[in-house]
Amino acid sequence: MIEPKKFWWMIKKELISLKRHPARLVSILAFPIIMILLFGYGMGGEMTDLPIVVVSQSHGDLTDLTLDTIKSTETYHVVEVIDDLDEGKERVDNAEVKAAIILPSDYDDDSSHQKGVTLYLDSSDQMAAQILESSTQGIFYRLSNMVAAQTSVSTKDADIEPSISHSLNNFKDDISLHINRIYGNIKYIDFLVPAILGMTIMMSCMMGMGATIAGERETGELARLFMTPTSVSTVIGGKIAAKLLIELVRALILIFMAVLLFNVSIKGGFLQTFIVLVIGALCFVGFGIMLSARTQTQEDYAQISLPFSMPMMFVSGVFYPIETMPWILQKLAYIFPLTYLNDAMRGVMLKGQTLGDVWFDLVILLGFTVLFFIVGVKRFNRDV
Numbered sequence: 001m002i003e004p005k006k007f008w009w010m011i012k013k014e015l016i017s018l019k020r021h022p023a024r025l026v027s028i029l030a031f032p033i034i035m036i037l038l039f040g041y042g043m044g045g046e047m048t049d050l051p052i053v054v055v056s057q058s059h060g061d062l063t064d065l066t067l068d069t070i071k072s073t074e075t076y077h078v079v080e081v082i083d084d085l086d087e088g089k090e091r092v093d094n095a096e097v098k099a100a101i102i103l104p105s106d107y108d109d110d111s112s113h114q115k116g117v118t119l120y121l122d123s124s125d126q127m128a129a130q131i132l133e134s135s136t137q138g139i140f141y142r143l144s145n146m147v148a149a150q151t152s153v154s155t156k157d158a159d160i161e162p163s164i165s166h167s168l169n170n171f172k173d174d175i176s177l178h179i180n181r182i183y184g185n186i187k188y189i190d191f192l193v194p195a196i197l198g199m200t201i202m203m204s205c206m207m208g209m210g211a212t213i214a215g216e217r218e219t220g221e222l223a224r225l226f227m228t229p230t231s232v233s234t235v236i237g238g239k240i241a242a243k244l245l246i247e248l249v250r251a252l253i254l255i256f257m258a259v260l261l262f263n264v265s266i267k268g269g270f271l272q273t274f275i276v277l278v279i280g281a282l283c284f285v286g287f288g289i290m291l292s293a294r295t296q297t298q299e300d301y302a303q304i305s306l307p308f309s310m311p312m313m314f315v316s317g318v319f320y321p322i323e324t325m326p327w328i329l330q331k332l333a334y335i336f337p338l339t340y341l342n343d344a345m346r347g348v349m350l351k352g353q354t355l356g357d358v359w360f361d362l363v364i365l366l367g368f369t370v371l372f373f374i375v376g377v378k379r380f381n382r383d384v
Helices: 006-020 022-042 061-071 083-092 126-149 190-220 222-226 233-261 270-292 300-313 327-333 337-349 359-379
Strands: 050-056 076-081 099-103 115-119 175-181
Touching: 006 076, 006 115, 006 233, 006 270, 022 233, 050 061, 050 126, 061 099, 061 126, 061 222, 061 327, 076 115, 099 126, 099 175, 126 175, 126 190, 126 222, 190 222, 190 233, 190 300, 190 337, 222 233, 233 270, 270 300, 270 337, 270 359, 300 337, 337 359
Parallel strands: 050 076, 050 099, 115 175
Antiparallel strands: 099 115
C-alpha cells in the first residue's frame, strides 16, 4: 500500500536530485526547443502508393482513360472504384483512405459546360495531402488539355502506361478540379508536432525512467532506499509521479514553442491534448520500468532499450504515413504503442476530435500500460 507522506518525499527527492544536476535540467528545458527547430525546418520527403478510392458515377471513353491514368500513377494505390459518393467520403472521414477522387455523372457528357471533378482530401496528413493534390492536379491538367484540343492520346503524350490509348474526339470542353480539404489547410509543422510530442515523450520516459532505476541500482542508491521501511510500490510510485511531472512540463514547453514559433493550431483543445499525453507518458514510463526491472547498469539498460525505441521512431508514422511503408513494417508498426499515441495526438490536435473519437487508441495505450506495469512489478529485482 502506498504511504502518502513517504510518497511525497519520493517526489521531492527526485526533484531535488534534478536541481543538483544543472546540465540535466538545461537539457530537459532546451531539448524540446531544439527538436521543434530541427524538425520544423529540416524535414521533407516524397511518397508513393497512397491509398485512395475513386468514385465513378459516369461511363465512357473519358472515364476509362481517367481511371487507367489514375491506376497507372505511382502516387496512388487505388483501393477500389465505387459509384457511391457517400461511401467514398465516409472512407476518407474514417481514415480508411487518404482521398477520394470523384468523377460526376456528367463527366463523359458531350456538353458545353465545364466538367467538374472533386478531390475529397484528408488534409490532416499534410505530406500525403500535398503529394496527392499535386499529382491529381497534374493528371487533370493534362486530361483537360487533351479534351480541349480534341486530341488523340498516345502513351508518350499522356505519360501513362502503354496499355492506354483512347480517342477523345467527341469531347470539346476542359476539366476543372475542385479540392475539398476536409480539415482545412494544414502545414507540415502542424502534421509533425503531434508525433514529435509523442516521440519525445516516448524517448524521455523510456530512457529517463529506465536509466534512473538502473543507474540508482548501479550506484547503490536504490539499495539504500529499500533498506528503509518503504514498500516497493511507494518507491516506484514516487518515481513514476516525479517522472510524469517532469515529462509533462517538457511536453508543455514543446507545445508552447510550436505555437509561438510556427503558429501550430490545436483544434481539440489543450486539455484533451494534455490528457492524451498523460496516458502516453504513463505507458512509456511503464515500458521503461519493465525493461529496467532486472538490469544492473545504465549501459545494460541502454543496450536493451535501443532495439525497442529506435524502430518505434521510424515505423510508427512520425515522419511518413504508415501506409507508404513495406507491408512488413506496416504490420510491425501496429505492435508499437507509439503508433497509437501518434494517431490519437493527430486526431485531437489536427482533426479536432474528442477523447471519445480516439477511444480505440487510448484503450490500446491503457492496455499496454497495464501490461507493462504488471510485468515490470513482477520482474522487479529488489535484491540490489
